Each structure stands twice: as structure tokens, then as C-alpha cells.
Amino acid sequence: MDYAARFPTLWELKALPDSGPQKPTDIELMSAIARQDRSALSELWTRHGGLVFSLALKVVQNRQTAEDLLIDVFFELWQRAERYDPARGSPVTYIATLARSRAIDRRRGMGNKLTQSLDVTGPAADLTSDNSKTSPYVHVAQDEEAMRVRRAVESLQVEQRQAIELAYYRGMSHSEIAASLQKPLGTVKTHIRQGCIRLRQLLRNSHLSDDKAG
Amino acid sequence: MNEQEAEELIVDYAADLLEGDQKRALERYLAQGEPEPNQTLEEMRSTLAQLPLALTPVAPPPDAFVKLSARIDALNMVSPQRQPSPNHWIFPAVCSGLLAASVAVVFMMGKVEAERSKAEVIASELAHTRTQVAGLQNQTASLQNLLTQSQQQVNLLHSRQLVQVELKGTKDEPNLAGRLLVDMDKKVWRFFGTNLATPATGKHYEFWLITKDKKAIPMGEVTLDGTGWGSVGNIVPNPLPGLAAAALSIETGAALASGPQGPVLMIGSFH
Numbered sequence: 001m002d003y004a005a006r007f008p009t010l011w012e013l014k015a016l017p018d019s020g021p022q023k024p025t026d027i028e029l030m031s032a033i034a035r036q037d038r039s040a041l042s043e044l045w046t047r048h049g050g051l052v053f054s055l056a057l058k059v060v061q062n063r064q065t066a067e068d069l070l071i072d073v074f075f076e077l078w079q080r081a082e083r084y085d086p087a088r089g090s091p092v093t094y095i096a097t098l099a100r101s102r103a104i105d106r107r108r109g110m111g112n113k114l115t116q117s118l119d120v121t122g123p124a125a126d127l128t129s130d131n132s133k134t135s136p137y138v139h140v141a142q143d144e145e146a147m148r149v150r151r152a153v154e155s156l157q158v159e160q161r162q163a164i165e166l167a168y169y170r171g172m173s174h175s176e177i178a179a180s181l182q183k184p185l186g187t188v189k190t191h192i193r194q195g196c197i198r199l200r201q202l203l204r205n206s207h208l209s210d211d212k213a214g
Numbered sequence: 215m216n217e218q219e220a221e222e223l224i225v226d227y228a229a230d231l232l233e234g235d236q237k238r239a240l241e242r243y244l245a246q247g248e249p250e251p252n253q254t255l256e257e258m259r260s261t262l263a264q265l266p267l268a269l270t271p272v273a274p275p276p277d278a279f280v281k282l283s284a285r286i287d288a289l290n291m292v293s294p295q296r297q298p299s300p301n302h303w304i305f306p307a308v309c310s311g312l313l314a315a316s317v318a319v320v321f322m323m324g325k326v327e328a329e330r331s332k333a334e335v336i337a338s339e340l341a342h343t344r345t346q347v348a349g350l351q352n353q354t355a356s357l358q359n360l361l362t363q364s365q366q367q368v369n370l371l372h373s374r375q376l377v378q379v380e381l382k383g384t385k386d387e388p389n390l391a392g393r394l395l396v397d398m399d400k401k402v403w404r405f406f407g408t409n410l411a412t413p414a415t416g417k418h419y420e421f422w423l424i425t426k427d428k429k430a431i432p433m434g435e436v437t438l439d440g441t442g443w444g445s446v447g448n449i450v451p452n453p454l455p456g457l458a459a460a461a462l463s464i465e466t467g468a469a470l471a472s473g474p475q476g477p478v479l480m481i482g483s484f485h
């Protein structure tokens with residue numbers, strides 16, 4: 001018997017539709033967490049824990065502190081999920097914003113010692129499309145969203161991207177960014193402003209093209 | 215402040231870069247409720263909030279969810295679910311109610327105590343089971359992560375136009391080894407390295423491409439998985455310069471366009 005023919009390869013699995021029960025959306029999970037549903041919290045962790053941990057690592061550059069932050073963020077979600085307002089954005093951007101804010105606070109609390117050892121972020125991010133920690137064939141839409149943002153970030157000029165990332169992930173001021181990149185203050189301000197405006201435009205356009213494609 | 219001045223400051227404000235008088239002046243302007251600048255601010259905040267979506271998720275430590283569960287359990291023990299409070303109190307009714315309750319409590323005390331002990335045992339077992347389930351869920355997540363990474367490698371190896379570069383450790387680090395896989399069809403690349411020790415605080419592994427005219431291009435920081443494996447990937451640069459070699463160095467601080475500042479630990483040539 002040809003067993004190989006009876007089972008899909010990993011490669012083919014990616015193309016299979018999800019035959020299980022309908023997965024709750026992130027918004028539904030947030031509602032369930034507000035009702036203190038532990039399984040919803042676990043599912044949200046599975047979907048976005050890797051992103052929060054990655055973000056925390058990028059900001060604080062310390063694995064233990066990043067783990068503490070990850071737990072803090074999800075604990076805060078557990079306690080205050082009802083604060084999430086779907087009208088103001090998707091749950092994942094809400095979670096990322098919360099995580100970034102807490103991580104920057106922690107970073108600032110760590111003082112100058114950490115600031116001295118900064119590295120400028122390299123190319124925007126790790127960009128291969130299917131690098132999510134979640135099941136590769138369940139969260140295709142999530143991967144597509146990530147790829148859309150990655151492509152937009154990658155389209156920025158390197159100087160714009162570096163300046164924006166130092167502001168966003170390191171919480172640096174204009175003058176700190178200028179010192180770190182060894183660029184004039186005015187140039188850094190221009191890079192950040194033009195880069196953000198360009199990023200907004202790129203994301204908006206990609207949404208529009210997705211809508212047309214869909 | 216006029217509309218144009220506000221427009222120029224909104225990006226900085228959204229990125230938390232505005233301070234002092236400028237920040238206060240913009241906040242006063244925004245508080246006037248003009249729809250356009252407020253909408254621009256929301257859009258800019260939303261744009262920046264999407265930035266982390268470009269990051270590659272990193273699997274959390276396996277026991278992190280267990281710690282979160284334990285923290286929630288502890289919270290529940292300290293502050294059990296709140297009951298809704300009455301809207302108002304009527305003193306006599308309360309007194310008589312309390313009196314009746316006291317009588318009942320005296321009779322029920324023994325039974326309640328026994329039930330409470332049972333409930334405590336069940337709650338303890340439940341918390342233990344939850345911890346075990348959380349641990350299993352994390353193990354599953356780790357395995358899924360491993361599967362995804364393996365699948366990435368397989369996907370790259372299945373490329374119709376695969377470029378491979380073997381990287382070998384330099385004389386200082388002969389045990390290091392790595393491989394760069396470039397899928398020229400899908401325009402993505404990924405470097406995998408092994409035997410990578412966790413770098414000292416403030417240092418990181420940087421992956422480089424070296425062009426034929428000997429310019430070094432920083433390609434990103436290698437993410438380690440804690441077991442000696444590390445990887446970094448990206449889309450293929452466009453336009454792609456003529457490439458001579460790929461290298462890995464350890465850097466302190468910024469990866470400079472002038473090339474590796476720290477020691478080069480691995481290198482391999484494009485054939």
C-alpha cells in the first residue's frame with residue numbers, strides 16, 4: 001500500500017482548508033477574556049504571544065525582562081480586556097501597542113546602562129512569510145497581514161526605517177536618534193516625518209489593493 | 215498654531231517624540247476638535263501601531279504561560295469575583311436580616327466548614343490541572359514553532375531557483391556552521407546558523423552580504439532560539455547587487471554600512 005499517497009505532505013497541508021470548527025476571531029476572544037474565559041486567553045496567547053515576546057525582546061534586549069513583560073501584558077489583558085474598543089483598531093494592534101508601551105516604560109526604568117548598548121535595527125524585520133509560531137495553515141490571514149506590513153516597512157528608505165524604529169522600539173528622542181545614527185537633528189526629523197507619512201500611504205494603498213483583489 | 219504647523223507636528227506627536235511647549239500647543243490645538251488633524255493623528259497612530267506586525271514572532275519560554283496562569287490563580291485567591299453591591303441600605307431590614315443570618319450561621323457552621331474544605335481541595339486540584347494543561351499547550355506551541363521552522367527550510371529547499379551558500383566558522387570559531395538559502399523564485403532568503411552561543415549583553419550576531427566590489431551590506435540581527443540555533447531572513451534586496459560572499463559577525467551597537475566592526479565568525483562564498 002502506498003502510504004505516502006494517503007497522507008498529505010507538510011507542503012500540501014498548508015493549502016488544506018481548516019476542516020475543524022470555526023475558530024473564534026480575535027475580537028471574540030477579547031470579549032470572552034473580558035468574561036474571564038481562560039481558554040480564550042490561552043488561544044490569544046497561542047496566536048499573539050510570540051509577537052508580544054518578539055516585540056518585548058526587541059525593546060528591552062533581555063530575555064528574562066521580555067518574558068516578564070509578556071506575562072505582564074497578558075495579565076493586564078486578563079484584568080482589563082473590557083477596555084479594548086474594536087472601533088479603534090484590531091486586537092493585535094491593541095495588544096502590540098500595550099506591549100510596546102509597557103516595554104518602553106521598562107526600558108526607560110532600566111536607565112542609561114541599557115541605552116549605551118543599543119544597536120540600530122538592521123533591515124526592518126525577519127521577513128519570510130510563514131515564520132509565525134502558530135500553525136501555518138490556520139492563521140494564513142494573519143501571516144498575510146504581517147507580510148503586508150513587512151513589505152511596506154521594507155519599502156521605506158533605510159534611513160527612514162532606522163530612525164522610525166529607533167523612535168518606536170527604543171523610545172528614543174530626536175536628539176538621541178541623531179546621536180545614534182550620527183546624523184544632523186533636522187535630517188532625522190525629516191526622515192521620521194517623511195517615513196511615517198510614506199508608511200501610512202503604503203499601508204493604505206496595500207489595503208486598497210487587497211480590497212480590490214478580494 | 216495654524217493647520218500647517220499642526221500637520222507637521224502630528225507625526226512626531228503620534229510617535230511620542232514631541233515634548234514641552236510644542237506638545238502642549240499641539241494638544242491645545244487638537245482639543246479644539248477640528249476633525250481633520252484629529253483624524254490624521256488617529257491614522258498616524260494606527261500606522262505606527264502596525265509596525266510590530268512586521269516582527270518575526272519568537273516562541274515564548276515554555277513555562278511562561280504556566281507563570282501567567284499561576285499569577286491569575288493567585289489574583290483569584292486574593293480577590294474573588296466581586297458581587298454587585300446593593301443600591302441602597304435600609305438599616306432595620308439589614309439588622310433583622312443579620313440576626314436571622316447569625317442564627318442560621320450557628321447551625322450551619324459545621325456543615326459549611328466541611329463543604330469549604332472540599333471546595334478548597336477541588337480548587338487546588340483544578341489549579342494544578344490548569345497548570346498542567348497550560349504546560350501542554352506551551353509544549354504544543356513550541357512543537358508548532360519547530361514544525362514551522364522546519365517547513366520554512368523545506369519550502370526554501372523546494373525552490374525552483376535555489377541559491378545556497380555554505381558558511382564555515384573562521385579560525386577563532388571553527389565549530390560554527392551556517393547556510394544561506396535564497397529562493398530567487400519567491401524572492402526570500404534565510405540564514406540558519408548553529409552552535410551559536412548567546413552573545414554578551416549589548417552584543418548581537420549580524421548577518422552580512424559582501425558585494426563583488428567589497429561593500430558590506432548589513433542584513434539583520436540573528437534571532438537565537440536558545441539551543442544554539444539562530445536564523446534571520448528577509449526579502450531579497452531589489453535591485454540585487456553582484457554578491458561575492460556572506461558573513462556573520464558579532465557586533466556591539468549599530469550595524470554600520472562601513473562593514474563589520476566586530477570579529478567575523480563565519481564566512482562563505484557565492485559560487
